[in-house]
Amino acid sequence: MPLTRASLFITCLNDTLFPQTGRAVVTLLERLGVAVDFPSEQTCCGQMHFNTGYPREAIPLVRRFVRAFADAEVIVSPSASCVGMVRDAYPELARRSGDDSLVAAVDGLLPRVLELTELLVDRLGLHDVGAHFPHRVTYHPTCHSLRALALGERPLTLLRAVGGIDLVPLPDGDQCCGFGGTFAVKNADTSVAMLSHKMRAVLDTGAEVIAAADNSCLMQIGGGLARQRAGVRAMHVAEILASGAGGRAG
Amino acid sequence: MSVGEHPSFPVAARAALADTQLRHNLAHATHAIRDKRAAAVAELPDWEQLREAGRGIKDRVMRHLDEYLVELEAAVTAAGGTVHWARDGEECNRIVSDLVVAQGVDEVVKVKSLTTEETELNAALARRGIRAWETDLAQLIIQLAGDLPSHVLVPAIHKNRTQIRDLFRAQLPGAPADLTDDPERLVDVARTHLRRMFLEAKVGISGANFAVAETGTVCVVESEGNGRMCTTLPEVLISVMGIEKVVPAWRDLEVFLALLPRSSTAERMNPYTSLWTGVRDGDGPREFHLVLLDNGRTNVLADQVGRQALHCIRCSACLNVCPVYERAGGHAYDSVYPGPIGAILTPLLSDVKDHRSLPYASSLCGACYEVCPVKINIPEVLVHLRDRVTSEPPPDRHGLRGRVDPERLAMRALARVFASRRAYESAQRAARRGQGPFVRDGSVRQLPGPLGAWTSARDLPAVPPQSFRDWWRAREGGR
Numbered sequence: 271m272p273l274t275r276a277s278l279f280i281t282c283l284n285d286t287l288f289p290q291t292g293r294a295v296v297t298l299l300e301r302l303g304v305a306v307d308f309p310s311e312q313t314c315c316g317q318m319h320f321n322t323g324y325p326r327e328a329i330p331l332v333r334r335f336v337r338a339f340a341d342a343e344v345i346v347s348p349s350a351s352c353v354g355m356v357r358d359a360y361p362e363l364a365r366r367s368g369d370d371s372l373v374a375a376v377d378g379l380l381p382r383v384l385e386l387t388e389l390l391v392d393r394l395g396l397h398d399v400g401a402h403f404p405h406r407v408t409y410h411p412t413c414h415s416l417r418a419l420a421l422g423e424r425p426l427t428l429l430r431a432v433g434g435i436d437l438v439p440l441p442d443g444d445q446c447c448g449f450g451g452t453f454a455v456k457n458a459d460t461s462v463a464m465l466s467h468k469m470r471a472v473l474d475t476g477a478e479v480i481a482a483a484d485n486s487c488l489m490q491i492g493g494g495l496a497r498q499r500a501g502v503r504a505m506h507v508a509e510i511l512a513s514g515a516g517g518r519a520g
Numbered sequence: 521m522s523v524g525e526h527p528s529f530p531v532a533a534r535a536a537l538a539d540t541q542l543r544h545n546l547a548h549a550t551h552a553i554r555d556k557r558a559a560a561v562a563e564l565p566d567w568e569q570l571r572e573a574g575r576g577i578k579d580r581v582m583r584h585l586d587e588y589l590v591e592l593e594a595a596v597t598a599a600g601g602t603v604h605w606a607r608d609g610e611e612c613n614r615i616v617s618d619l620v621v622a623q624g625v626d627e628v629v630k631v632k633s634l635t636t637e638e639t640e641l642n643a644a645l646a647r648r649g650i651r652a653w654e655t656d657l658a659q660l661i662i663q664l665a666g667d668l669p670s671h672v673l674v675p676a677i678h679k680n681r682t683q684i685r686d687l688f689r690a691q692l693p694g695a696p697a698d699l700t701d702d703p704e705r706l707v708d709v710a711r712t713h714l715r716r717m718f719l720e721a722k723v724g725i726s727g728a729n730f731a732v733a734e735t736g737t738v739c740v741v742e743s744e745g746n747g748r749m750c751t752t753l754p755e756v757l758i759s760v761m762g763i764e765k766v767v768p769a770w771r772d773l774e775v776f777l778a779l780l781p782r783s784s785t786a787e788r789m790n791p792y793t794s795l796w797t798g799v800r801d802g803d804g805p806r807e808f809h810l811v812l813l814d815n816g817r818t819n820v821l822a823d824q825v826g827r828q829a830l831h832c833i834r835c836s837a838c839l840n841v842c843p844v845y846e847r848a849g850g851h852a853y854d855s856v857y858p859g860p861i862g863a864i865l866t867p868l869l870s871d872v873k874d875h876r877s878l879p880y881a882s883s884l885c886g887a888c889y890e891v892c893p894v895k896i897n898i899p900e901v902l903v904h905l906r907d908r909v910t911s912e913p914p915p916d917r918h919g920l921r922g923r924v925d926p927e928r929l930a931m932r933a934l935a936r937v938f939a940s941r942r943a944y945e946s947a948q949r950a951a952r953r954g955q956g957p958f959v960r961d962g963s964v965r966q967l968p969g970p971l972g973a974w975t976s977a978r979d980l981p982a983v984p985p986q987s988f989r990d991w992w993r994a995r996e997g998g999r
Contacts, residue, residue: 282938285988286948287981292988308992314938319931321884323906327935334939417886446843450883457881458973459534463847464883465977493978496963 273393275305277342279335279383281349282314288485294512295348295386301512302390302399311338316363317355322452325363332363336375344393345383348508350483353385354418385415386508387424387483397431402514404434408477409507410468412487413446425483425507432510438475442467449490465494472502479503481510528877533848542678542849549677553840556786557891564782573775574894578831581766582821588733588766589812595736599798601808609639612813616641616725616758617648619809623756625650625722631740631747632656633727634834635760635813637669637856638869641725652725653717655746657710664691670850670858672836673784678849681706714746724754724805728761729833730776731810734769737797738810741780741790748794757796757805763812764830776833779893783835816869825904829864831894838888838898844881853878860888864901872908879905926970945989952983 276299280292296306315335316328335356339345347353357380364376390396409429415421429437448454448464455461468491472480480495482488485506492504536542561567581588593603606612616636620628628645630636630652642652642663654663658676662669665687669675676684685701688709695709726747730739738759740747751757767773781790799808821827839845839859850858855866855875863882867875879902888898914925937947958964964980966972974980986994 280988282944286951286983289984289986289988289991293991296992308989310989310993311941313941313944314934316938319935321903321906322927322931323879323903323908323910324928324931324935325907327931330935331938413883413885413887417890444887446883446885446887448843448883450885453880453883454978455970455973457530457533457844458976459530459537460844460848460881461883462977463537464843467843489981490978493974493980496979497965497977 273304273344273389275307276344276346276389277339278306278308279312279315279339279345279347279349279352280308281347281352283489284348284485287489288506291348291485291506291508294506294509295346298399298401298508298512299346302394302396304394307342309338309342315352315355317352317359318451320355320359320363325366328359329363329367332360332367332376333372335360336372336379339379339382340375342382344389345379346386346389347383348386348483348506349485350385350412350419350421351414351486353383354414356380356383358418385419385421385483387421387428388419390428390511391424397427399428399431399511400514401431401511402433403510404436405479406436406438406475406477407479407481407505407510408438408440408472408475409443410440410447410472410480410482410487410491411443412482412484415483416444421483425481428511429481429507433514435510438477440475440480441471443471445471447487447490449487451486454490461490462494465490469494469498469500473500477502479505479510481505481507483507527854529848529852529854529881530877532852532854533881536849536852537847539849541680543847545678545680546846546849549674550840550846553674553786557783557837557840560782560786560788563788564778570775570779571893571895574779574833575831577767577772577775578828578894581764581768582827582830584768585763585766585821588768589763591733592731592736592766593812595732595734596738596798596808596810597736599736600800601736601798601810604809604811606811606813606815608815609813610644612639612760612811612815613641613644615811616760617645617650619756619758620645620650620723621648623723627651627653627717627721628723628725629653629655629717629721629750629754630659631724631726631742631750632659632675633725633760634669634672634856635727635762636725638762638815639760639813641760653714653721655714655717655750656742657707657744657746660710660714661687664688668851669856671839672834672857672859672861673839674836678851714749718746718749718753721750721754723756723758724750726751726757726759728759728765728810729780730773731761731766732768732770732773733766735797737770737795739773740794741777742792742794743785743787743790745792748792751794751796752804755805756807756809758809758811760811760813763814763817780833780835783833783837783891783893820868823868826864826868826901828896829861829868829901831896832861832865833894835893837891837893841887841891842882843885843887844883848881853881860898860902861896864896864898864905867905867908868901872905873912876909876914879903879909945987948983948987952985955983 316331319328364373447468448461488504654660661676671677681701688695781787845859853862857865863878884899959982967975
């Protein structure tokens with residue numbers, strides 16, 4: 271069945287701090303012939319609460335998410351970690367709420383929630399999205415991309431097809447950047463020690479751009495690189511895929 | 521495990537992070553083992569099925585632990601051994617000390633055993649005038665240094681050979697003054713010392729990797745052969761075993777003896793696998809005692825999410841892949857069980873209240889779960905324990921803190937913000953207005969309060985003039 275419409279789950283972090291990623295998703299999908307809508311009742315998926323030990327505070331957010339996206343044909347998000355949260359934790363949180371209708375609603379919703387590169391590769395069957403980005407780029411597979419969603423080659427397949435791109439491998443790519451949500455603040459010293467390893471790997475590639483499918487990890491890596499005035503830009507994969515011939519991101 | 525509040529992980533980690541020698545030793549050692557493990561595991565096409573089998577057997581053991589333990593007791597007794605039940609570490613140490621004292625000796629030799637580290641058996645024996653000699657080389661190094669193990673499998677992973685040379689010169693009986701840091705020379709002097717101990721000792725003490733309920737067979741795996749010396753030469757053998765180490769049947773060993781060596785030392789088979797069943801005339805010890813230790817394990821069993829931590833076979837694969845362990849080192853976990861497994865096992869076995877920072881000592885990257893040979897979902901248990909931590913008020917040291925925990929207040933406030941679109945959108949606007957004094961050239965370089973920990977080493981993008989939803993609204997309005 272061809273996909274005509276997708277509902278954007280922007281995530282609170284992207285909405286507030288990285289709106290250019292959301293604009294890129296809209297540009298890209300519309301270019302590919304998919305209409306986008308944005309249910310404005312959405313706020314936060316509850317990942318920070320759940321992962322920090324406040325699941326009770328996350329349950330109302332599950333309810334809110336399910337309500338906001340009830341009518342969606344497909345829900346697409348430019349965040350591997352928030353999609354991971356919905357996929358892995360929502361069934362358990364719904365069960366804990368003791369509300370059978372919420373359990374059923376979550377069950378019905380989950381198959382329709384897709385991370386952006388899942389939508390592009392699996393649902394639309396695309397590799398080349400017609401982008402042009404003549405820069406040296408290295409890709410960091412975030413822990414949620416790699417382990418929670420098992421995105422595998424999807425983002426790389428899409429990036430390889432981008433016109434003019436010089437895509438270079440990132441050594442030790444499977445190593446965590448040290449973000450880990452509140453870990454970055456609660457265990458700031460260890461987090462920064464992990465970050466320094468990641469920054470060294472990025473700099474060794476000579477890339478101008480470090481790309482990933484999660485702006486939370488990019489906030490950590492990009493924030494460290496910016497502090498060092500390293501001259502390397504952090505960019506969401508969506509922004510690269512939206513660049514070039516068919517339209518300009520941002 | 522001792523009682524009371526332990527130093528918090530972030531504080532302990534800070535010291536380790538500044539120790540450049542430790543950082544170098546750990547990075548070198550963990551990466552070497554990590555790569556070898558990956559190669560050893562890749563050799564087996566049915567590795568995932570083996571992991572699934574390992575988890576299945578352990579699941580069954582935990583469901584029927586009471587039955588398997590009684591079956592084990594009967595089988596050990598029938599084979600001529602004696603079984604003792606210890607509720608906690610203190611009772612375990614008393615049983616073992618009494619048995620040693622009854623032999624009229626003041627020295628024993630020991631096989632490396634995490635369980636006896638957990639009960640602090642050596643110190644208990646010392647209080648009864650008994651000197652326990654560790655015979656695993658790394659464990660001996662730790663003992664001579666008066667140090668604590670920092671790794672499950674390689675307890676002296678934080679030390680290099682020069683540090684060991686200096687230690688042997690100062691502490692090891694019979695070590696020559698001109699000892700070099702040549703590994704062969706180091707091993708030579710240790711061997712000379714240990715051989716003497718093996719021949720003289722009347723009592724040996726071991727842990728147990730597995731015990732087979734149907735036959736009463738106890739199993740210890742090791743690399744050096746020193747363990748086998750301890751389990752075969754002395755007249756009396758005492759084995760201390762956590763109750764979760766029982767497996768139902770002999771054939772179950774097939775699964776674990778494939779999973780364990782590849783996961784721990786990256787070997788197809790460990791060099792020494794010792795199995796014994798009770799006692800036998802003219803061969804091995806004349807007396808065998810098995811001490812079955814609870815020490816919090818039945819409490820873990822009652823925790824439906826946490827009980828999978830009891831599946832652990834102590835391979836240490838999770839330590840070797842953990843980016844936090846690699847940098848903070850084992851001592852930061854302040855427990856005989858360090859690394860990701862320690863971050864869940866320590867609070868589960870003792871009390872979450874005493875180890876409030878341990879469940880947070882992880883970025884939840886999931887590398888540990890990926891390599892665990894018995895598929896313990898460590899990130900799941902960490903998040904579960906964080907819930908348990910926040911469900912108990914923090915120790916009320918300063919009067920107010922128990923009621924007014926700043927993190928809890930912030931989390932509740934944020935939950936209220938996210939509960940309504942209106943509140944959320946006005947919070948976005950407030951952040952944009954409020955950030956003014958902190959923004960320079962589109963970045964935030966310094967923040968007050970707990971968020972200052974972020975800006976200590978990282979910039980933060982300033983909240984841009986237009987949120988995504990503002991942009992969307994403007995766009996839709998213009999259509």
